[in-house]
Amino acid sequence: MDLHHYTDLPLDERAAFELACARRGFAPMHFDVFCSSEETIGGHSERHVTVRRGCWAQSYRADPPGAWVHQFETDLVCRFFK
Template sequence: MDTILLRYTDLPIGERAAFELVCARHGFAPAHFDVTATIDAQDPAQSQRLVTVRRGGWAQSYREGSTGHWVREFETDLNCRFFK
């Protein structure tokens, strides 16, 4: 399966804004994280994205169920101090 790699700046503006707000609420800046997403190159319109957030030696991937859902899961991980 071929995949397309998306960088943070390739994500929809609404998701980036939500991510930035979550980061600010927890004392981080978006620059503290490396955010990438992959989608199926064969059918990008139908495939779910896999969004991966990295910080230091930690990484977590979120399967996109609905638009922006990964941001809520990311905030849950911040609440649990996964990335600290």
């Protein structure tokens, strides 16, 4: 499993994440973001993005690319990350 950080995300995903944070009154630096890539059976790789703030963390499937940002913003609206 390869582990990457926020700055390693594709530029469009990073921009969408920053915009989602700004719309909800947060800054990207309020979160720790990790992207993992894991090879599954059959040679297909599956990406997950984990976002953590304090003791709260949530992991999102990153396929299709960028879909996780919408789920992340939904969690912000629901005050999951307090």
